[in-house]
Amino acid sequence: MQKAPLLIFSLLLLFVVIIFQDQSNSSTDNLLTLIKSKLKKINRNWDIVLIKKSPLEGFYRANIRGGKVIYYSDTTGYFFEGDLFSISPNGIVNITDINAKKRRKDLLSKVDIESTIVYKPKGEVKAVIYVFMDVDCGACRDLHKQTTSMNKLGIEVRYLAYPRAGIDSETYQKMTTAWCSNKRKESIDELMINKYSPFNLCKNSPVSRHYELGELMGLKGTPGIILRDGTLLHGYRTAEKLAQELLIN
Numbered sequence: 001m002q003k004a005p006l007l008i009f010s011l012l013l014l015f016v017v018i019i020f021q022d023q024s025n026s027s028t029d030n031l032l033t034l035i036k037s038k039l040k041k042i043n044r045n046w047d048i049v050l051i052k053k054s055p056l057e058g059f060y061r062a063n064i065r066g067g068k069v070i071y072y073s074d075t076t077g078y079f080f081e082g083d084l085f086s087i088s089p090n091g092i093v094n095i096t097d098i099n100a101k102k103r104r105k106d107l108l109s110k111v112d113i114e115s116t117i118v119y120k121p122k123g124e125v126k127a128v129i130y131v132f133m134d135v136d137c138g139a140c141r142d143l144h145k146q147t148t149s150m151n152k153l154g155i156e157v158r159y160l161a162y163p164r165a166g167i168d169s170e171t172y173q174k175m176t177t178a179w180c181s182n183k184r185k186e187s188i189d190e191l192m193i194n195k196y197s198p199f200n201l202c203k204n205s206p207v208s209r210h211y212e213l214g215e216l217m218g219l220k221g222t223p224g225i226i227l228r229d230g231t232l233l234h235g236y237r238t239a240e241k242l243a244q245e246l247l248i249n
Helices: 003-042 093-108 138-144 147-152 170-180 184-191 205-217 239-245
Strands: 048-053 061-066 069-073 078-081 086-089 091-094 118-120 127-133 157-160 222-227 232-234
Touching: 003 048, 003 061, 003 069, 061 093, 078 118, 078 170, 091 093, 093 205, 093 232, 118 184, 127 170, 127 232, 157 205, 157 239, 170 184, 170 205
Parallel strands: 127 157
Antiparallel strands: 048 061, 061 069, 069 078, 086 091, 118 157, 127 222, 222 232
16 A cells, blocks of 8 residues: 555656756756857857857857857856867866867768768778868869878778858859769769769759768868868878878888
C-alpha cells in the first residue's frame, strides 16, 4: 500500500522538474533573443549565426557571418570585437581561436563526402584536407597544380565550392556546372585552365550549401584549407609545406 504514495510523489517530482526545465529553456531563449536584438542595434547588417556564453564572466560570444566575433555583456551593455585571450601555465591561449576551431570541426563532421570533389592518393592515405576553392582564384589554380604532388605524399584533397563573388555570380555558374557534371574532376581540371563548358545548373548541386558552410566557418578568402581537427589554413602552399604542417614524413 505504501507504493502508491511513493509513485505519486515521484510523478509530481518529475512534473516539477519538467516545468522548471521548460521555464529555464524559455528564459535562456528570451535572453539570447534580447542580446541579438541589442547587437542588431549596434550594426543592423550583422548576420548573427550563433550566441553562446563565453568564459569571460557576464559576457556572451556572438559569431557573425564572415568570421567576426563580438563579446557582449547583457548586464552592462559593454561589448568588444576581436579575440579573447587567457594566461595559462603554458603561456597565452587564444580562447576565440579554440572555439572557432571546435565549431569548424563540428560543421565539417556534417559534410557529405559525396558532395565534394575528391583527389585521392593511389596508395596509403596519410591525411585528409578539405579545400574551399574558387575556379577564378589565382591562388586556387596554383594550389590545384599541387594536387598530384599532394596525392604522392599521401594527402587526400576534398574540394568544397566557394565562389567568392557569391551565388549570383558567373563563377557560381561555372562551379555549379562542374559539380553537376558526370565527370566532376575533369570539369574542375578544365576550369582551372580556363576551359569552359556550357552552363548546366542542376537542382541538386551542393555549391550553394558549400558557400553557406564557408560563411559559417568564417572563411575570409580562397583557398581555405580545413584540417580534420578544424584548423583553418589560409592561402597557397606547396605540397611539401603542407606535408610539414600535417606532420607527414
